[in-house]
Amino acid sequence: MPITAEFEYVKPKDMDEALRVFSLYKDKARALAGGTDLIVHLKEGLAKPEVVVDLKALKELSGFGLKGSALRIGALATFAELIASPLIKTKFPVLWEASQTVASVGVRNRATVAGNICSAVPSADSAPALALYEAEVLVRGRNGERRIPIGGWFTGPKKTALLPDEIVTCVELKLPAKKHGGCYMKLARYEGEDLAQGGVAVLALADNTYRVAVCALGPVPGRCPKTEAVLNGNKLSDKVLAQAKEAILKEISPIGDIRSSKEYRLHMAQIMLERSLGHAVTRLFGKGPAYGTENIA
Amino acid sequence: MKKHNIQFRLNGEKIAIEVEPNDVLLDVLRGRLGIKSPKVGCDRGDCGTCTVLLDGKTIRSCLALAVEADGAELVTLEGANSSRKWTQKLQKKFHEKNAFQCGFCAPGVILSATELLETNPKPSEHEIKEAIAGNLCRCTGYEPIVEAIAETVKGK
Numbered sequence: 001m002p003i004t005a006e007f008e009y010v011k012p013k014d015m016d017e018a019l020r021v022f023s024l025y026k027d028k029a030r031a032l033a034g035g036t037d038l039i040v041h042l043k044e045g046l047a048k049p050e051v052v053v054d055l056k057a058l059k060e061l062s063g064f065g066l067k068g069s070a071l072r073i074g075a076l077a078t079f080a081e082l083i084a085s086p087l088i089k090t091k092f093p094v095l096w097e098a099s100q101t102v103a104s105v106g107v108r109n110r111a112t113v114a115g116n117i118c119s120a121v122p123s124a125d126s127a128p129a130l131a132l133y134e135a136e137v138l139v140r141g142r143n144g145e146r147r148i149p150i151g152g153w154f155t156g157p158k159k160t161a162l163l164p165d166e167i168v169t170c171v172e173l174k175l176p177a178k179k180h181g182g183c184y185m186k187l188a189r190y191e192g193e194d195l196a197q198g199g200v201a202v203l204a205l206a207d208n209t210y211r212v213a214v215c216a217l218g219p220v221p222g223r224c225p226k227t228e229a230v231l232n233g234n235k236l237s238d239k240v241l242a243q244a245k246e247a248i249l250k251e252i253s254p255i256g257d258i259r260s261s262k263e264y265r266l267h268m269a270q271i272m273l274e275r276s277l278g279h280a281v282t283r284l285f286g287k288g289p290a291y292g293t294e295n296i297a
Numbered sequence: 298m299k300k301h302n303i304q305f306r307l308n309g310e311k312i313a314i315e316v317e318p319n320d321v322l323l324d325v326l327r328g329r330l331g332i333k334s335p336k337v338g339c340d341r342g343d344c345g346t347c348t349v350l351l352d353g354k355t356i357r358s359c360l361a362l363a364v365e366a367d368g369a370e371l372v373t374l375e376g377a378n379s380s381r382k383w384t385q386k387l388q389k390k391f392h393e394k395n396a397f398q399c400g401f402c403a404p405g406v407i408l409s410a411t412e413l414l415e416t417n418p419k420p421s422e423h424e425i426k427e428a429i430a431g432n433l434c435r436c437t438g439y440e441p442i443v444e445a446i447a448e449t450v451k452g453k
Binding site: 002003005006008009032035036039040042043052054056080100103104105106107109110191193293 | 299301319321324340341342343354357360364365409430431432
């Protein structure tokens with residue numbers, strides 16, 4: 001299907017040039033990295049930019065690396081690059097596990113983490129992991145740089161805190177100070193590529209604290225502080241798990257849609273919370289299913 | 298719209314072509330360059346029939362602007378057949394195992410399998426399934442495809 005919308009294409013050679021285009025065109029400019037969402041939106045008329053700004057020549061936006069306890073993931077880094085990285089696998093295993101659930105190889109070779117959170121669909125697979133690792137989104141406009149905590153990034157379905165004249169330069173994650181195990185559990189209609197019916201990510205840390213985040217279970221992905229409060233300081237007894245499963249129902253608000261009913265999502269959120277906590281704790285002690293293998297059954 | 302003069306290598310051959318900003322790579326390959334192995338399927342990245350190799354990696358050519366290919370190395374099944382180590386072996390095994398029926402998905406599946414074997418020449422069955430999870434086949438039920446890829450590796 002050809003794209004019927006008309007637009008100009010520019011590929012800035014440096015950041016200044018890119019920012020000039022965005023300050024000039026504002027919401028009439030759209031950033032292009034992997035394009036796996038943008039091209040669909042152009043075809044379907046959901047995006048009608050006057051100019052498409054290809055960021056792929058901006059070398060400072062590519063790659064990723066750990067500096068101290070901060071992992072900077074450049075806006076051009078693809079899911080395939082993260083999956084191929086031993087650093088991500090060993091230090092940020094929940095992000096590694098979540099990355100493998102994003103679409104399929106041919107999409108992950110192009111699709112970026114930054115693009116995933118800029119598209120900001122409620123089912124964004126990378127979002128719960130970013131929330132667990134206390135990510136901040138670094139954005140730049142002509143007036144300088146801003147750091148936006150991931151908790152304030154998603155402002156609604158397909159909406160973010162990014163201003164029209166800004167671009168995302170990188171996402172910065174914090175390496176947990178304590179030893180930890182984790183899990184990203186994705187519920188889908190079948191194995192293979194599908195959008196999440198629901199996703200639950202957890203971290204279990206060596207000091208008996210826990211982090212819980214979800215996607216596709218409400219208008220925006222994010223942390224579940226009430227559930228965490230129930231869990232924190234406790235071993236996972238039947239009683240604590242039962243309380244946590246009650247708590248999570250108070251902080252998710254799933255809809256019913258083509259992929260699942262609301263009731264099924266509410267039910268499965270509790271099941272996934274219990275199972276993912278179980279995996280996270282066994283992984284904390286070096287056991288449990290290997291990261292990236294089937295974990296929901 | 299301002300047209301763009303772009304250059305890239307397509308199956309080893311130098312191509313110089315003028316494209317519009319809104320030309321989709323798949324449409325330029327099929328409509329203007331006579332490359333017919335990538336197919337128009339879902340046209341939104343779900344089915345994998347439009348798969349091509351861009352700088353050695355499979356991508357959805359329905360989800361790339363043609364202008365993005367400037368300076369790239371593009372390989373389709375037409376070229377992979379002679380330039381990539383595993384492609385022809387896969388094709389022979391697919392033929393032998395009757396691993397396609399209508400054939401619409403086959404170019405994409407074979408390129409995905411080519412990419413897999415280039416990075417992981419000893420894949421498990423799970424890794425094979427994961428590698429072709431983005432290539433939908435509505436004929437075979439996938440079993441002969443997975444078998445054909447597994448047997449290609451064994452060199453049977």
